[in-house]
Amino acid sequence: MADVTAPAPIAPAARAPKAHPFRDVLVKRLGFGILTLFIVSILVFAATQVLPGNAASAALQNTATPARLHALEIQMHLNRSAVAQYWSWLTGLLHGNFGTSIVNNASVSSLIGGRVLNTAVLMLLAGVIGTVIGVVLGMLAAARRDSWFDHGLSVIALAVTALPEFVVAMALVTFFAALVWHILPAVSVYPPGVSPWSIPSLLVLPVATLVIVIVPYTFRMMRAAMIDALESDYVEMAKLKGMSRWRVLAVHALPNAIAPTIQVIGLNFLYLAGGVVVVEYVFNYPGLGQALVNAVSDRDIPVIQFIVLLLAAFYVVVNIATDLISLAATPRRRLPRS
């Protein structure tokens, strides 16, 4: 049976090697991604096992009596072996049962559900706005290389790259919400059940903070890639045949400069996954990051486990997307190497 079917897939592959570069990359990356997530889930679970005492005594803290401890241990299945606990946790996750908060006994999915959307809105807005600003500024700086505009932007980028999110956030609050002007709210407290985009003024400062933090990376990469592209023969050719300056920039140089920048844009999105934690905390924005900080303060292990796993899954997905998009932006790499 195996002898009959085995040669079949090889024959077309030999005729047209790498006919499906997208599928190949997707399958390979997806495989690694699932493996990564599996190992991350083991690590996240193992973290709860090294807890001094156990999760039950940590949850009860000084309200622990032997009877309450015992009841909670049974509720949390702590009386079973570590492997059995891991297995029931993992199968629960795959069935959509994400566990129960130790602190208030609510299910993790009810605590986290709405927050995922809020954080997604924040990250997407910051990521998209930051990318557009970074790409445009990088293009302009490269087009006017060594002008005061270019030097000024480079110095600002160098300085801003190094700033922690909470420093940027406090600076923005100082200028726009507290000391200089009072045009924006200093915290983004949403009434329960209200979606973040329904009160846009509350989104301005958190998004602006994240944008300021990620723009320098995109800007610097874009500027460097654009300078490379502008020094190439095809741009020289386009200029010599009398094409307008902006057309050369947008039509010839930009598509070639964007490919290396896509990696940086991907990294920026990954960076946002960590950046939202502090920004949501500063502005009291009801998202995953704020939930994570609260859960860490309360040592609410099931909530922490789930959020960390969610962020790891985000990492895997963004990496795959980055690979596929940069493959799409670099036609050269799609050709068979022969």
Next chain:
Amino acid sequence: MASSAALAVLQSAGRGRARRREWAAVLGRAVRTPRGATGLSIVGIVVLIAAIGPALTPYSSTQFVTAPFANPSGTFLLGADVLGRDVLSRTLDGGWVLLLMAAVATLLGVVGGAICGVCAAYFGGHWDTLIMRIVDIVLAFPQLVFALLLVSVLGPKIWLIVLAVGISHAPQVARVTRAAALDVCERDFVRAAQILGMPARRVLRREVLPNLTSVLMVELGLRLTYSILVIAGLSFLGFGLQPPAASWGLMINENRIGLVANPWGVLAPTLLIAALTIGMNTLTDAVARASLGVGRQADDALLSGISAAGAVQ
């Protein structure tokens, strides 16, 4: 015959040993540029404040001396904080732990990462695959989140935060070092040392590592900046030095409700952290420019913390 040729190659590459002080030379060249000089002086001032500050505090940093959020006055130059403690004293006292933690975490991360990266490049094969897979997995945790996970399990202990930040640096350092070491390991003098039967540890230490000096210096600077960022961030979130101790990140969080009443409680630590990271980044930039004779793109990619290895190979 092979070994005499190998010996000749090794002797001609003897400058590898003569360049033992290369890091000093690179640093010297870097601080003579305007960027390097600016970066070094900013970092120097902040480090000085943090280091000798605790000896200069006019009041105890944990003592209640006046009304909460009192405005700056002749006796309390920067006013008072949320509990009526002297902001100037707390600012002078609140930096050295951050700097010490960042320095140790950076050393841990860069040394650990460099060892992993060099070994992956030199031994290759299964070692390479194994090390790089582990790197991929650790990278799936955002740095801050990784530290938060450990803190949630073991509590906000100083050593734990240092360890967590160190571990979370190692993968990036390993990637960059591996990429650079792959080039070095291909070179003749490494081959020659191998042919002469030099043990792997010695080849790595005497032939490979000296040629990674500039790469590691840039990594050291970058990771130090990120260590300060993450540790100050954790402290801001309340997972660092615990109150009533003074710490810049913690001060910003404690005093931000009084931003209008007495802005100095927030501004002083914020400005110091900002100056420290900007200065550090500027200095690192100057070091990278002084040491790497590479194209602008690789240069910029490296400086923006992306690493020559890239996210995807």
